[in-house]
Structures are given as C-alpha cells and as structure tokens.
Amino acid sequence: MTAILPSPSPIPCPGSAESLAALRDRAGPHVDTALPGPRSAELLARQEQRESNARTYPRHLPFAVAQAAGSFIRDLDGNVFIDFLAGAGVLSLGHNHPELVEVATAQMSVFTHGLDMPSPAKDAFTEAQLSMLPAGMADHVKIQFCGPTGANAVDAAIKLTKTATGRGDILAFSGGFHGSTHAAMALTGNLAQKRPIANPMPGVHFLPYPADTPSAGAPDGVDPSAWEASCLALFERALTDPNGGIPLPAAVIMELVQGEGGVNPASVAFTRAVRELTRQLGVPLIVDEVQTGAGRTGTWFAFEQYDIEPDVVVASKALSGMGLPVAIVIYHRDLDVWAPGAHTGTFRGNQLAFAAGVKTVEIFHRDRILDNVRARGEQVRARLGALDSLPTVREVRGRGLMWGIELTAHSDGRGAGQLAEQVQAGALRDGLILELGGRNDRVVRMLPPLNVTEQVMDTALDILVHAIETSAVHTADPCV
Ligand code: PMP
Numbered sequence: 001m002t003a004i005l006p007s008p009s010p011i012p013c014p015g016s017a018e019s020l021a022a023l024r025d026r027a028g029p030h031v032d033t034a035l036p037g038p039r040s041a042e043l044l045a046r047q048e049q050r051e052s053n054a055r056t057y058p059r060h061l062p063f064a065v066a067q068a069a070g071s072f073i074r075d076l077d078g079n080v081f082i083d084f085l086a087g088a089g090v091l092s093l094g095h096n097h098p099e100l101v102e103v104a105t106a107q108m109s110v111f112t113h114g115l116d117m118p119s120p121a122k123d124a125f126t127e128a129q130l131s132m133l134p135a136g137m138a139d140h141v142k143i144q145f146c147g148p149t150g151a152n153a154v155d156a157a158i159k160l161t162k163t164a165t166g167r168g169d170i171l172a173f174s175g176g177f178h179g180s181t182h183a184a185m186a187l188t189g190n191l192a193q194k195r196p197i198a199n200p201m202p203g204v205h206f207l208p209y210p211a212d213t214p215s216a217g218a219p220d221g222v223d224p225s226a227w228e229a230s231c232l233a234l235f236e237r238a239l240t241d242p243n244g245g246i247p248l249p250a251a252v253i254m255e256l257v258q259g260e261g262g263v264n265p266a267s268v269a270f271t272r273a274v275r276e277l278t279r280q281l282g283v284p285l286i287v288d289e290v291q292t293g294a295g296r297t298g299t300w301f302a303f304e305q306y307d308i309e310p311d312v313v314v315a316s317k318a319l320s321g322m323g324l325p326v327a328i329v330i331y332h333r334d335l336d337v338w339a340p341g342a343h344t345g346t347f348r349g350n351q352l353a354f355a356a357g358v359k360t361v362e363i364f365h366r367d368r369i370l371d372n373v374r375a376r377g378e379q380v381r382a383r384l385g386a387l388d389s390l391p392t393v394r395e396v397r398g399r400g401l402m403w404g405i406e407l408t409a410h411s412d413g414r415g416a417g418q419l420a421e422q423v424q425a426g427a428l429r430d431g432l433i434l435e436l437g438g439r440n441d442r443v444v445r446m447l448p449p450l451n452v453t454e455q456v457m458d459t460a461l462d463i464l465v466h467a468i469e470t471s472a473v474h475t476a477d478p479c480v
Contacts, residue, residue, distance in 0.1 A: 029431025037077025114349030148325030150290035151179025262438020263404025298400030321360030416442035
C-alpha cells in the first residue's frame with residue numbers, strides 16, 4: 001500500500017470580504033513564483049497520488065485554487081490569474097458574483113433539493129428560461145429538467161427523439177462534442193476518448209460539417225466553397241439515399257459553434273439547409289447549446305443567429321451563472337410522448353441553481369450583458385485578426401466570447417499541438433488561463449466571463465498575443 005502524503009502545511013485563507021473585493025477589481029494578473037508554486041505543488045502531489053488518472057485540467061494548469069472573484073483566480077501561492085476558462089464556460093458572470101451569492105445563500109436556508117417537485121424557485125427559473133426564447137417559441141415547447149450535466153441532458157434528448165419517432169439512428173457531425181457518458185460519447189467525434197471504449201451506443205453516423213470561416217474547416221488543399229457544397233450534398237444523401245445504408249434517423253444533433261472541437265461556427269447556409277431538410281423528412285433537429293447557450297455567442301442561444309428553430313435544445317453549463325449544477329432540454333410539445341419516469345434522476349431540482357439562474361437572467365437584462373459579449377467579441381476580433389499573418393496561425397475564429405486560434409506546424413519541426421501547449425503554458429506564466437481544443441488540441445481557446453471588462457480583456461489579449469508571437473519564433477531545438 002502506498003503511504004498517503006503528509007497533510008499539507010496549514011494554508012492561509014485570504015478570503016476576507018476585502019481581499020475578495022480587491023481581487024474582483026484588479027486590472028491585471030501577477031505571477032511571482034515558478035508554476036506550480038510550492039503550496040500548489042503540495043496539493044498537486046496529493047491529488048496525483050489519490051485521484052484518478054483520468055483527471056484533466058491540473059495537468060496543463062498546474063496550480064491549486066485559494067479563491068476566486070470576477071475574472072480572477074488566486075492560487076495558494078498568491079499568484080493571480082485572469083481566468084479565461086471560466087469553469088469551462090460555466091461562470092458567465094464570473095466567479096462568485098455577489099448578487100448570485102446572495103440569492104443562492106438565501107435560498108440555501110429555504111429549500112435546497114427538490115427532485116422534480118414544483119417550487120417557487122423552480123417556477124421562476126422555468127419562467128425566466130421561457131422568457132429568453134425567441135418570440136412565440138415558448139408557446140409550443142416543454143422543458144425537461146435533467147440530471148445536472150450537459151451529457152445527461154444530451155442523453156435525455158436522444159431518448160426523447162427515439163421514443164417520439166420510434167427510430168433508432170442518429171446523425172452527428174465530425175468535430176462535435178456532446179459529453180462523456182456512454183451515449184453522449186458515442187455522438188462525439190474525438191476518437192482518442194472513444195478508442196478504449198468497446199460497444200458504444202450503436203446507430204450513430206458522422207458527417208462532415210462546414211464552418212462559417214474562410215477555410216470552411218475544409219481539409220488542407222480542398223477549396224472552401226467546394227467543401228461546403230460537398231458537405232451539404234453528403235448530408236442530403238445520408239438522409240435520402242435508399243441505397244445509402246443509413247435508415248431515416250431519430251434525430252440529427254449538432255452544435256452551432258463546436259466548442260471542444262476547436263471553436264468551429266457552423267456555416268449559415270448549411271445549417272439552414274439542415275433545418276429545412278430535417279423538417280421536410282420529420283427528423284427532429286437537436287441543437288446542443290450546452291456551451292453556446294445562455295449568452296456565450298452574443299445571443300441567448302446561438303440558433304437565433306441562424307434564424308432557425310430547432311425541435312430540441314439542450315442547455316446546461318452557464319444557466320445558473322455561477323456554476324451551480326442544472327441542465328434542461330427544451331423541446332417541441334409534439335415530441336412529448338414519452339412516459340412518466342422516462343428520464344429520471346435524483347439531482348433534477350437544485351433550488352440554489354434555480355434561484356441563481358433567475359437572478360442571472362435579471363442581471364443579463366439590467367447590465368446589458370449580451371451587448372458586452374458582442375462588444376468584447378469585436379475587441380477580440382480587432383486585436384487577433386492580424387495574427388493570421390504569423391506562419392504558425394492557421395485561422396482565428398469565434399462568435400461573441402467564444403474564440404479559438406488554430407495553430408499550424410512550425411517549419412522548425414514543432415507540431416501544431418505542441419505549439420498550442422507552449423502558448424497555453426506561456427500565457428499561464430504571464431497570468432492568463434486558456435483552454436485548448438480541436439483536432440490534436442491545436443486550437444488555443446478563450447471562454448471569458450461574459451461580463452469581462454474592456455480593460456481586463458485588453459490585458460488578456462496582450463498576454464495571449466505575446467504568447468503566440470513568442471511561440472512562433474524559430475527555435476533550433478524543437479523539443480524546447
Ligand atoms: N455538449 C457540449 C457542446 C459541451 O461543450 C459539453 C461540455 N464541454 C457537453 C455537452 C457535456 O457537458 P457536461 O460536461 O456537463 O456533461
């Protein structure tokens with residue numbers, strides 16, 4: 001038996017109201033130790049010894065968190081980072097937004113966990129979610145409260161459409177990500193994750209997806225407009241070819257900006273064509289808005305920018321604005337033929353998440369958060385647009401506050417994934433937390449809080465651009 005590491009030395013908790021307020025109002029980060037610093041290193045070592053090998057973030061973001069406020073995280077060694085991971089796009093109003101803390105704290109002593117029983121907090125949350133839908137949509141939808149993760153809601157959406165259509169196949173898109181449960185993973189493109197898992201959910205077929213970017217996400221050497229046309233032809237074929245081998249599916253599932261897939265916004269013409277054909281054929285269209293939803297792309301849901309109405313919308317991450325777990329499926333009433341108990345789950349009634357979610361919607365209106373998303377998104381576009389001229393940058397793309405910089409191999413032998421890792425590490429040393437994604441993790445991603453200020457964004461962009469420019473410098477030793 002391995003000895004458990006000794007308990008860490010007592011860790012000072014700099015969590016007074018004053019220091020939290022100071023953290024929230026910072027203009028920028030500071031990193032004063034090597035990373036990880038000594039106290040973080042202690043906890044990382046204990047974590048490595050005791051936690052699963054499947055753990056992820058600390059491998060690339062090596063610090064332990066002491067506290068967080070707004071757009072900032074302070075680690076145990078006193079280093080302060082700008083957090084442009086934001087809990088994987090969850091903390092839409094930043095860490096510990098004081099008004100969300102207040103309503104969640106108040107709710108805590110009233111009622112916390114309610115299965116799927118009605119309560120005032122749940123009713124107000126439902127009302128708030130319906131009020132954010134495009135005009136008229138609320139009249140003909142229903143909401144399923146799921147287990148609190150995106151993957152659970154994706155599972156529910158698949159079960160819903162299979163039940164309603166009596167069919168069993170699903171069309172999904174390469175590059176897509178829908179979660180890590182067995183079924184959600186079966187719908188996900190990333191083969192590295194799927195390879196060790198035998199017997200995935202059968203009946204899933206993947207088709208290529210054209211992006212609304214200059215490259216259209218086309219393979220190297222393929223003309224982008226030809227690519228878009230080919231993707232559409234393949235999609236039509238898949239749904240209609242009597243000799244194509246794919247039965248009429250129970251659903252088509254898509255992200256409108258693939259997040260984990262490397263920030264690929266779907267082509268508008270393609271998406272509209274998908275909507276039209278699925279409607280003609282009676283195939284429900286599921287739009288996975290787990291990452292794009294609740295304001296991330298500049299509208300409450302990304303589908304609004306495509307001028308389509310999906311049959312099923314899946315949402316989760318940012319619904320509570322502060323990381324309290326909640327997930328929903330919003331779907332057309334006609335699909336509501338599943339039986340009582342068709343998708344149960346113990347944790348479908350987190351009242352704290354409901355209270356915070358209602359307040360989040362209120363703050364979105366009052367503080368014009370969507371305007372901020374669009375303005376800060378333009379700030380990013382203006383600043384990063386010029387990066388395209390670097391030999392190691394393939395494409396800069398994004399919507400609202402969801403951005404990706406796709407890198408390409410350096411002539412000195414470093415691969416795109418290696419460069420992206422160097423950018424992430426370099427930015428972290430300068431105080432900016434970034435995420436990676438896309439094929440072979442070659443896309444550097446930003447998911448800032450949606451209320452990030454212009455000044456903090458400016459500082460973050462300085463750090464990011466510096467990290468990308470530095471990584472693009474030729475190095476004699478490609479292992480550096
Ligand atoms: N769908 C999308 C589009 C996502 O980005 C994610 C999470 N990154 C999921 C589903 C799964 O959500 P969860 O991790 O909460 O299960």
